[in-house]
Amino acid sequence: MNEELSRIRARIMNCTACPLHVGRKNPVPGEGPADAPLLLVGEAPGREEDETGRPFVGMAGRLLTEMLKEAGVPRSSVYITSVIKCRPPGNRNPKKGEIEACRGYLLEQIAAVRPEVVVLMGNVALNSLKEVWKLPGGNIGEISGELYDRGDFKVLVTYHPAGVLRDRRRKRPLFVSHIRLAEEAVKKRGEGWLGLRLEEFEG
């Protein structure tokens, strides 16, 4: 972990900036290589994440690990974090104020890791950064599978693994194709990635 990531982590571990700090067992800052070319953003910690302090360790996390493997991307090579670092009670959706209170940490993590592609997984991640990064309107089905150039990195939107769990037949192959596209953008950095199209990676 680089020094900047360590500093961000330390602040998250002691954060009381929103009411979610009251009920958490462990904040979940995120994990992965400090120079990961892919940075994945989920929604918020669930029960198992809250228990362990690690992101995506429950059922959706196991599916995420499988899907990454299927796309040819080892989980150990990506940085995984979420919009919200502390578990909302009963796994309810994070509130607007909580998202706003926590968003600075995520943006700082992205600046510290300097990934080639940021993958927003699910509606909460998408909605939390849509305006900041001027992403197009529309639901995930409409805007996923495209690379949006945001200067220092590209953004790709896909489904949340928990959403894939509920609709595996349709969403799993799409998720895998999206990750393959992101990985190809990493491999082709500086080589005209804008020509990449999702169709090339659909199985």
Ligand code: SF4
């Ligand atoms: S959710 Fe984010 S802003 Fe709220 S207490 Fe946890 S780290 Fe702080």
